[in-house]
Amino acid sequence: MNSKNLLTALAASSLLLISAPTFAQETREFSVSTVLSDAFPWGQAAVKWAELVEERSEGRMKLTIYPNAQLVSGDQTREFSAMRSGIIDMAVASTINWSPQVPELNLFSLPFLMPDEAAIDAITQGEAGQAIFEAIEKRGVIPLAWGENGFRELSNSRGAISQPADLKGLKVRVVGSPLFLDTFNTLGANPTQMSWADAQPALTTGAVDGQENPLSVFDVARIDQVGQKHLTLWRYMADPLVFGVNQRVWNSLSTEDQTLLKEAAIEAGAWEIAKSRAELVETLERIKERGVEVTELTPEQHAAFVDATESVYEKWVPRIGQDLFNKAKAAVDAR
Template sequence: MTAFRCSRLTTVVVGAALLCTAVTAQAREFSVSTVLSDAFPWGQAAERWADLVEERSEGRITLRVYPNSQLVAGDQTREFSAMRQGLIDMAIGSTINWSPQVPELNLFSLPFFMPDESAVDAVTGGEAGEMIFDAIESRGVVPLAWGENGFRQLSNSQGPIAEPGDLNGLKIRVVGSPLFQDTFTALGANPTQMSWADAKPALTTGAVDGQENPLSVFDVARIDQVGQEHLTLWNYMNDPLIFAVNERVWSSLPEEDQALLRQAAIDAGQWEIAMTREQESERLAAIQERGVQVVELNGEQHQAFVEATQSVYDKWVPQIGEDLVETARDGIEAR
């Protein structure tokens, strides 16, 4: 028998055909890629989006979440390209991971550019955020909403890091972005690029001395169990998340479904941002209770890191776009 799927319908089977009565819309299912599972806020954002879409479409639209970068064989830096090519329908992706294909996203990776959460909000919610969304859409992907992976902190197995000189010679795992290579090289470290799937084994064996990630990742993944006994709170960059859809998939949807998906993404993103920020102090307390030694930079120490990474700006601002960087800076100063 030939099968046809209908939603919110009464169905009658006649011979080899499935006739749908009171047809309002055809049910559709889409893939959603994420790097982390729902043990982390990132993955929880994807599940929240899927649940809201399921509820608001009354089952007509299903978002099936594929965590751990499984749709790109664990290579998180391929996610944007795969979505642009139509191999992935939708994704909630990191600005870091998508920056090789969208250079404007490197704005968020400029070291010590955004001092606090209000600065992040000023960028994502202002003119600079609109410019970034335009840059993404020009590359065949439709951005819908912002989420947040949080400020990234530095951990290592060798000792406290309170000044740039403490990083000299340390092997630090970084993501596959050249800007990260330049930042840690400027600080005297030995940056080692690898995927998140390879990072924890490398920390376990001592192939790398340290890593940088938000507190949520450090906490949930129990990075302290692989020798990361020293943690420096330096807020050197923030990693917003972006809810997005392949352009051809988006164009295939009626306007009412586009509106439903966008609003559900906005709501899921706002929910996830609030949750991520609210849990920061609780996560830090839990990490300290497990014996991790925490260094929180004072103003003078922070400024030393800022000055040590100025060469990164000289190289990367022209690649990101001077207009975008200036617009973002204006938004931060005006917040």
């Protein structure tokens, strides 16, 4: 080899040595869908996950968050289908919104199944929670961890609610779930399914009397400003969140990156659950300071609502799965 060719070969080798590490560190970006922004604990869970993943992967993986169900044009009940088909890579999602495609998730919407946070944990961290994760995975999404949107409380513009009879004829905005319709119809209310964008003007004009949402949503979204001056703490159902990944995306990751992604999700979920629960007392105080009348049910009043919604179980437990329900109920009773 003459000197000119030798110099050319050495230059080429140097370029390869320089470019190889750069290529190895190329960032892979993934979309993450959420319904709420980081003004809410739900969105904060996604942000925490993204931060942990980017830090621990040293920039190799970047999770880009799309709040307000942007990737499905605001139709949050389409999120699971879009994720399964690959339109969405990942999500921090509501069990309610995924329940049309994963019937087992309706377990969490059964009225008054979970009276406290310990009951939520008993289900999600036990055999029932594992069975639900298996049901999600069978439908093309890999569940990694649990988060929490919290107990959904009832507000309205008409007056205090402390017994089932107080709901008679009450026009209540509910999310897009048939189980929610059955629960409120059973209680004598007049439930209406609508998006939150449509609900706000309906509440303002009085076309709708009430709504149900976690305290964090009531607080941050200032629901008291749309005529909701009466709030009942009845804890009729809770909404765990699921950190999930599209199956094809998951399979494209190395074992190391799968472990990293899952461990970061578990940590972010635990962080968000602890944070949101710790803030509940302060959140409720802010709501009261804005002039909202808060009704806390006595054990006897709570029991009356439980008795009034028994028929919902007769219809929905067979759809959810008797075995799954039995596992959940046993876990709650043993908590």
